[in-house]
Amino acid sequence: MKWTxxxxxxxxxxxxxTACSFAPHDVEEVSSLPDIYPDYIGVTVPVxxxxxxxxxxxxxxxxxDVEIRGSKGGYLHTNGIYADFDIDGWHELLKTNQxxxxxxxxxxxxxxxxxxxxxxxxxxxxxxxxxxGLSYRRIAPGYQMYxxxxxxxxxxxxxxxxxxxxxxxxxxxxxxxxxxxxxxxDDYVMHxxxxxxxxxxxxxxxxxxxxxxxxxxxxxxxYPYWHPQGRFIAFSTNKTSQLFHSGQNKRxxxxxxxxxxxxxxxxxxxxxxxxxxMKKYWAENCPAFSPDGKWxxxxxxxxxxxxxxxxxxxYSLCRVSFDESSGKIGNQVDTLMNASDTGKSITWPRPSYxxxxxxxxxxxxxxxxxxxxEADLWLLDLKxxxxxxxxxxxxxxxxSLHNWSGNSHWFFFTSRRDDGLYTQVYFxxxxxxxxxxxxxxxxxxxxxxxxxxxxxxxxxxxxISSSVKSVRFISQ
Amino acid sequence: xxxxxxxxMMVAIGFVxxxxxxxxxxxxxxxxxxxxLFVWDKEFWQEYGPCQYxxxxxxxxxxxxxxxxxxxxxxxxxxxxxxxxxxxxxRNKKCESYLFVASFIPALCVxxxxxxxxxxNSEELSYDFLQRRGQWEQIIxxxxxxxxxxxxxxxxxxxxxxxTGQISDEEMFSDxxxxxxxxxxxxxxxxxxxIYMYAGLVNLSQRASFEAMASVEDFSMSGRALxxxxxxxxxxxxxxxxxxxxxxxxxxxxxxxxxxxMRQMIENPSSIDSHPVYGSLKKAYANTNxxxxx
Numbered sequence: 001m002k003w004t005x006x007x008x009x010x011x012x013x014x015x016x017x018t019a020c021s022f023a024p025h026d027v028e029e030v031s032s033l034p035d036i037y038p039d040y041i042g043v044t045v046p047v048x049x050x051x052x053x054x055x056x057x058x059x060x061x062x063x064x065d066v067e068i069r070g071s072k073g074g075y076l077h078t079n080g081i082y083a084d085f086d087i088d089g090w091h092e093l094l095k096t097n098q099x100x101x102x103x104x105x106x107x108x109x110x111x112x113x114x115x116x117x118x119x120x121x122x123x124x125x126x127x128x129x130x131x132x133g134l135s136y137r138r139i140a141p142g143y144q145m146y147x148x149x150x151x152x153x154x155x156x157x158x159x160x161x162x163x164x165x166x167x168x169x170x171x172x173x174x175x176x177x178x179x180x181x182x183x184x185x186d187d188y189v190m191h192x193x194x195x196x197x198x199x200x201x202x203x204x205x206x207x208x209x210x211x212x213x214x215x216x217x218x219x220x221x222x223y224p225y226w227h228p229q230g231r232f233i234a235f236s237t238n239k240t241s242q243l244f245h246s247g248q249n250k251r252x253x254x255x256x257x258x259x260x261x262x263x264x265x266x267x268x269x270x271x272x273x274x275x276x277x278m279k280k281y282w283a284e285n286c287p288a289f290s291p292d293g294k295w296x297x298x299x300x301x302x303x304x305x306x307x308x309x310x311x312x313x314x315y316s317l318c319r320v321s322f323d324e325s326s327g328k329i330g331n332q333v334d335t336l337m338n339a340s341d342t343g344k345s346i347t348w349p350r351p352s353y354x355x356x357x358x359x360x361x362x363x364x365x366x367x368x369x370x371x372x373x374e375a376d377l378w379l380l381d382l383k384x385x386x387x388x389x390x391x392x393x394x395x396x397x398x399x400s401l402h403n404w405s406g407n408s409h410w411f412f413f414t415s416r417r418d419d420g421l422y423t424q425v426y427f428x429x430x431x432x433x434x435x436x437x438x439x440x441x442x443x444x445x446x447x448x449x450x451x452x453x454x455x456x457x458x459x460x461x462x463x464i465s466s467s468v469k470s471v472r473f474i475s476q
Numbered sequence: 477x478x479x480x481x482x483x484x485m486m487v488a489i490g491f492v493x494x495x496x497x498x499x500x501x502x503x504x505x506x507x508x509x510x511x512x513l514f515v516w517d518k519e520f521w522q523e524y525g526p527c528q529y530x531x532x533x534x535x536x537x538x539x540x541x542x543x544x545x546x547x548x549x550x551x552x553x554x555x556x557x558x559x560x561x562x563x564x565x566x567r568n569k570k571c572e573s574y575l576f577v578a579s580f581i582p583a584l585c586v587x588x589x590x591x592x593x594x595x596x597n598s599e600e601l602s603y604d605f606l607q608r609r610g611q612w613e614q615i616i617x618x619x620x621x622x623x624x625x626x627x628x629x630x631x632x633x634x635x636x637x638x639x640t641g642q643i644s645d646e647e648m649f650s651d652x653x654x655x656x657x658x659x660x661x662x663x664x665x666x667x668x669x670x671i672y673m674y675a676g677l678v679n680l681s682q683r684a685s686f687e688a689m690a691s692v693e694d695f696s697m698s699g700r701a702l703x704x705x706x707x708x709x710x711x712x713x714x715x716x717x718x719x720x721x722x723x724x725x726x727x728x729x730x731x732x733x734x735x736x737x738m739r740q741m742i743e744n745p746s747s748i749d750s751h752p753v754y755g756s757l758k759k760a761y762a763n764t765n766x767x768x769x770x
Binding site for chain 2: 140141142143144145146147148168241242243244245246247248250251252253307310418419420421422449452453454455
């Protein structure tokens with residue numbers, strides 16, 4: 001009994017000594033903001049988002065002590081080698097402070113000396129995200145041969161990532177473009193490129209495997225976009241080629257020798273073709289339906305001689321009316337953004353689901369924006385016709401794929417700003433005046449370790465409103 | 477009894493020596509072709525799982541042909557001794573000699589299956605092995621005996637002839653644009669990466685290394701590809717990407733020293749300019765006319 005008590009007291013003493021040594025002491029006040037990774041200083045987050053854990057960029061920092069206070073109440077504290085917040089505590093704090101702000105105080109220990117940096121703020125948006133998570137493909141760089149990849153889903157309220165389809169389970173095929181209908185996971189399209197692959201279309205609980213090469217269009221079904229009612233899917237079909245630069249600052253050109261847009265009817269399994277979106281000397285691409293389903297947006301460029309004139313291929317943004325009862329398109333194409341006026345090329349048009357905006361990527365030429373450092377996001381106001389670069393979120397690196405949350409208050413986009421090569425996902429919100437907030441990187445449990453260690457890029461992400469059951473691909 | 481036991485021991489040791497010599501002297505290229513990168517961190521375990529973690533731990537040792545050969549010999553020996561231990565449970569003195577001979581059968585099967593698995597793509601593996609060691613005369617000699625089928629091997633032969641002054645710069649660097657046709661396997665991608673680096677085409681060397689990295693069997697990682705990716709990132713000024721690779725290589729046995737040297741260069745970029753290889757590649761990269769390769 002006596003020994004047990006002694007042991008207990010010794011244990012308590014040890015715990016207290018350890019706790020004391022971990023707590024900041026003899027703290028030096030510093031008049032600068034902490035240099036943290038990811039840069040979460042001044043970002044705006046939705047109430048549902050996973051904890052914004054962060055590290056000090058300085059690898060020699062051995063310990064951090066971080067306190068967060070909410071403007072509407074609440075407090076959170078963490079002490080460790082990086083700022084690792086309790087998930088439940090974080091959500092409670094964000095819930096209390098929705099529409100308010102969090103003040104973050106960072107102390108960091110380096111070489112046994114503690115420094116306290118200037119506080120910074122994280123704003124909690126009044127607008128919820130309204131999505132369960134994000135689906136994406138994770139893929140390592142490879143151009144001709146490919147290795148491990150998969151389509152995964154990530155719960156945006158915590159750090160859980162699960163595989164929807166991993167190519168380890170299908171002997172190494174290529175999986176691509178998991179596309180759902182406005183976040184609804186019951187309607188999805190996915191491509192599997194392997195010997196027995198094809199395009200998988202899931203609709204109203206039924207799954208169809210369409211052949212890799214569609215005979216009626218003479219090519220593969222490539223970039224899809226669902227009609228809001230779920231019956232039709234607009235696809236592009238692309239004969240894509242790659243060229244590799246030997247010179248400075250450029251790596252690769254991805255271009256289409258030929259491309260067209262068509263509509264697939266999930267009920268009749270018919271391909272609906274129209275010469276207006278399949279012009280002989282034009283390359284139509286990147287289709288997207290308007291949220292009311294009455295318009296089909298797409299990009300188009302005059303086909304060039306390749307490879308000589310690869311940098312002359314500039315896409316305009318167009319639209320054509322769409323009759324959702326018959327699946328037929330109208331007989332007149334409107335040009336919303338003309339490449340000959342801007343001298344630039346437009347790709348990945350994505351209308352906001354409230355019908356107010358069209359977000360697109362603008363680049364010098366071509367459409368494969370991920371390899372274009374100059375590629376930026378632009379926002380077209382569909383009410384006024386005014387367009388502008390989204391300078392609030394753009395960087396010197398490529399900004400590329402993007403899409404809106406169901407409530408159109410949030411959007412994600414991919415960017416290579418982190419290291420210039422590996423593509424990551426960022427989020428930002430947009431207010432009533434169309435001004436975007438400072439974007440934040442997809443949170444991870446230990447972000448520095450995750451992003452600095454990962455050799456994968458995030459590709460074709462999209463919001464999903466619920467989790468997806470994993471897909472077991474059985475080749476036929 | 478002791479003599480008999482010693483005999484068995486001698487035969488078993490002889491068996492190990494034979495296997496070791498077989499791999500190390502006859503098929504060293506097949507051995508080093510099995511090397512995989514093993515990274516001492518949690519992420520490696522999480523990504524590959526316990527089986528591949530253990531396998532790649534041993535596979536990293538194939539970095540050296542002699543060490544890989546020794547491991548293969550010991551593995552076969554282990555199978556033989558296990559078989560013998562199981563067979564000796566019968567305690568049948570009359571058949572002991574036969575049982576001892578029989579104990580080699582599973583080990584011989586393992587040896588055979590290893591050979592079949594490792595010697596796939598032997599042409600490319602053997603040319604790559606010679607090329608990495610700069611054995612230019614042997615490459616030319618080998619190609620004269622039997623003309624290589626692989627386009628990447630033909631490029632290696634041309635590099636050997638250029639190294640030995642038998643062909644001009646023009647002859648060496650013509651036809652290098654047929655990248656897609658030359659890169660059909662991991663080994664061919666390794667070779668093309670080396671050839672492009674030799675030709676001063678750093679972008680293309682980087683591309684070839686990405687192809688090699690992506691195509692490693694079982695989705696394993698390649699130290700050689702990561703090493704080249706670090707070099708090309710350094711030459712092309714992609715320091716943040718180079719740091720990513722360096723931080724991985726620093727957690728390995730065989731590439732740690734290289735990674736440390738590269739980190740020092742990133743911390744002091746002027747040292748890249750004065751480096752005999754990277755400095756000249758950097759100059760070449762800055763002055764290269766942009767040509768498009770397929």
